[in-house]
Amino acid sequence: MKEAPLFTDVADGPDDGQAFWLTADDGVGLRVGLWNREAEKGTVLLFPGRTEYIEKYGRTAVNLAACGYATLAIDWRGQGLADRLLGDIMSGHVHHFTDYQRDVAAMIKAARQLDLPKPWHLLAHSMGGCIGLRSLVQGLPVESCAFSGPMWGIQMADALRPLAWSLSWSSRRLGMGHVYAPGTVSNSYVLVEPFERNKLTTDRDMYKYMIDQVQAHPELGLGGPSLRWLHEALVETRALAQVPSPSVPCFIVAGSDEEIVDMYRIRDRAARWPGARLEIIAGGRHEVLMDNPEIRKRVMRDFCQFFGDAAKTNKNARINPVSHSVAGGQAPQSQAS
Numbered sequence: 001m002k003e004a005p006l007f008t009d010v011a012d013g014p015d016d017g018q019a020f021w022l023t024a025d026d027g028v029g030l031r032v033g034l035w036n037r038e039a040e041k042g043t044v045l046l047f048p049g050r051t052e053y054i055e056k057y058g059r060t061a062v063n064l065a066a067c068g069y070a071t072l073a074i075d076w077r078g079q080g081l082a083d084r085l086l087g088d089i090m091s092g093h094v095h096h097f098t099d100y101q102r103d104v105a106a107m108i109k110a111a112r113q114l115d116l117p118k119p120w121h122l123l124a125h126s127m128g129g130c131i132g133l134r135s136l137v138q139g140l141p142v143e144s145c146a147f148s149g150p151m152w153g154i155q156m157a158d159a160l161r162p163l164a165w166s167l168s169w170s171s172r173r174l175g176m177g178h179v180y181a182p183g184t185v186s187n188s189y190v191l192v193e194p195f196e197r198n199k200l201t202t203d204r205d206m207y208k209y210m211i212d213q214v215q216a217h218p219e220l221g222l223g224g225p226s227l228r229w230l231h232e233a234l235v236e237t238r239a240l241a242q243v244p245s246p247s248v249p250c251f252i253v254a255g256s257d258e259e260i261v262d263m264y265r266i267r268d269r270a271a272r273w274p275g276a277r278l279e280i281i282a283g284g285r286h287e288v289l290m291d292n293p294e295i296r297k298r299v300m301r302d303f304c305q306f307f308g309d310a311a312k313t314n315k316n317a318r319i320n321p322v323s324h325s326v327a328g329g330q331a332p333q334s335q336a337s
Contacts (some may be wrong), residue, residue: 001110004031004081007220010213011058014065019054022110024102029083031075032110035061041068042311043116045107045142047135048073049126049151050092050229051189051222053080055213060123060289060300067304070116074107076100076131079222086178090186090223093178097236100131101138108141119143119314121307125289126261127151130237133269136246144249144310146303149286152269153237153262184224188214191221199259201285203292210290241265245273249310252276253299255284255291277306 006019014035022030033054044064046057054073061071075082077100078093085093094100111120122145124132129150136145185192190200190210201207214221225233250273254266270278279302281288281295288299 013058047124047128153265
């Protein structure tokens with residue numbers, strides 16, 4: 001692996017940050033970022049959301065490092081410094097949603113080559129939650145998984161859903177799959193949406209953190225999704241809704257004021273995931289990992305505790321599989337904080 005740029009001037013991550021270029025098996029160039037490589041407790045594989053990039057999780061990596069974990073994050077194809085897939089580099093596009101699994105495979109290969117400390121855990125946000133659930137079903141080698149506002153469905157008015165399906169489907173047949181989805185633009189969301197109306201965070205400092213990053217490094221920015229991305233996402237989330245939950249310890253958090261992903265799908269999945277824990281964060285928006293300091297502190301503390309407990313339980317189960325097994329059963333009701 002060749003070293004890649006990591007914009008430490010805006011990431012605010014641990015001091016030992018590194019980045020590397022990867023190539024997926026179909027030739028698409030990707031980037032991964034690594035912090036706290038010599039961690040004692042294991043590694044968190046961080047799956048970002050749509051429009052995101054490695055540097056956005058620098059502060060999250062600091063929190064994970066304080067808990068004893070390394071962080072390996074990825075720029076998915078079509079965003080960050082990974083290869084863009086259209087001539088319009090600001091369009092969030094993917095040819096097939098399953099292509100993201102090629103990116104996951106390249107990331108896992110890199111984690112092995114880097115000999116990252118085990119056990120490994122998954123932390124996935126938004127679109128990364130959709131990619132992550134598919135990866136888990138296919139055997140992602142992690143001890144546990146945590147999700148932040150996972151995109152297991154896209155929130156939209158009931159009256160608009162048939163239109164979204166028909167428009168995104170027909171755009172492919174008409175050669176218009178590259179066109180931006182209705183209501184979206186070619187600029188980065190944080191550069192066009194005032195803090196007062198944003199759907200991401202209640203914390204002004206964190207919103208400025210996001211703005212400063214894409215202003216300092218415009219090449220990290222991404223605009224709205226293409227119609228093809230929208231259709232692929234609708235197809236994949238519908239398919240995943242029919243898939244049984246994997247037998248991996250799971251912790252899900254979402255904001256009570258979520259306006260981007262489908263909360264019904266989140267609650268439904270949590271109820272069908274044996275032993276899953278779902279917490280609804282009162283007053284939180286889409287990005288609870290980047291909300292106000294109180295929310296961030298609580299969520300990161302709970303995630304780190306969850307990772308540690310899952311690793312300990314799984315280790316004991318492997319040592320004595322007859323007398324000790326991972327707890328299962330019906331998921332608890334969501335807990336408002």
